[in-house]
Amino acid sequence: MSKTYLAKVLKQALNTFTSKNSEIFSTNFATLIALLDKVTTEHVDFPTQILDPKVWTLPDKAPVSCITIYEDSKISMGIFILKPNGKLPLHNHPDMHGLIKVLAGQVKIVSYSINTEKTKEIDLKSHQGSMDRLAMPPVSNKPGLVTAELVEITVANSNSPPCVLNPNFKNLHEIQSVNEPAAFLDILSPPYDCPEPGSETRTCSYYSKLCQVSPDVYRLQETISPSWYWTDSIPYTGPDLEAEVIF
Numbered sequence: 753m754s755k756t757y758l759a760k761v762l763k764q765a766l767n768t769f770t771s772k773n774s775e776i777f778s779t780n781f782a783t784l785i786a787l788l789d790k791v792t793t794e795h796v797d798f799p800t801q802i803l804d805p806k807v808w809t810l811p812d813k814a815p816v817s818c819i820t821i822y823e824d825s826k827i828s829m830g831i832f833i834l835k836p837n838g839k840l841p842l843h844n845h846p847d848m849h850g851l852i853k854v855l856a857g858q859v860k861i862v863s864y865s866i867n868t869e870k871t872k873e874i875d876l877k878s879h880q881g882s883m884d885r886l887a888m889p890p891v892s893n894k895p896g897l898v899t900a901e902l903v904e905i906t907v908a909n910s911n912s913p914p915c916v917l918n919p920n921f922k923n924l925h926e927i928q929s930v931n932e933p934a935a936f937l938d939i940l941s942p943p944y945d946c947p948e949p950g951s952e953t954r955t956c957s958y959y960s961k962l963c964q965v966s967p968d969v970y971r972l973q974e975t976i977s978p979s980w981y982w983t984d985s986i987p988y989t990g991p992d993l994e995a996e997v998i999f
């Protein structure tokens with residue numbers, strides 16, 4: 753049996769993120785991006801009826817729907833569907849890689865990086881007390897306070913190449929659908945809720961903007977998940993990937 757296209761993508765993702773050979777990571781990652789770029793709604797048997805804006809006006813409909821396609825201890829692959837002008841709140845991906853391929857509609861992705869030259873400079877200044885200490889408490893003084901640099905605002909649709917984040921670049925983002933419902937395929941490695949060094953689980957944290965501290969740098973405060981954000985799930989009906997991918 754020839755592999756379905758989605759199985760090829762998953763196989764490449766597993767090769768990329770489980771290989772012990774770090775020298776070939778960038779080559780594998782580039783191949784994964786190229787394969788992911790060609791994924792369409794047909795490959796995942798996407799339930800296109802959910803793109804009807806009327807669906808999202810039904811009482812008690814969650815603002816975001818999720819389809820879990822595959823998950824193990826190394827990788828998760830799933831689809832997020834956002835209501836018209838719906839949003840995934842600003843959140844992080846601790847020590848994770850992520851790839852996003854838009855399948856339908858348009859999304860605006862606002863991405864921040866931490867531990868950049870600019871954020872380190874700000875943190876050093878605030879620690880030394882050379883900035884207004886009320887507006888700029890040292891990050892170490894307050895739990896859940898993060899200094900982050902706004903590095904990209906992009907609008908992507910199904911013709912756009914995959915959007916990529918890694919542990920050191922664009923690791924925090926918020927994602928908003930533009931006008932119509934929108935759907936994107938998401939690959940994460942390692943997945944959330946998977947143990948990370950020095951911590952029991954790899955949790956998704958949410959943030960709100962506290963203040964702007966220089967032209968592209970913000971102080972973010974970790975918050976609970978916003979009350980306007982919750983998800984429901986839709987069954988995956990695409991190819992049986994477990995059967996197709998030979999480990």
Ligand SMILES: [Fe+2]
Pocket residue numbers: 843844845850925
């Ligand atoms: Fe994300």
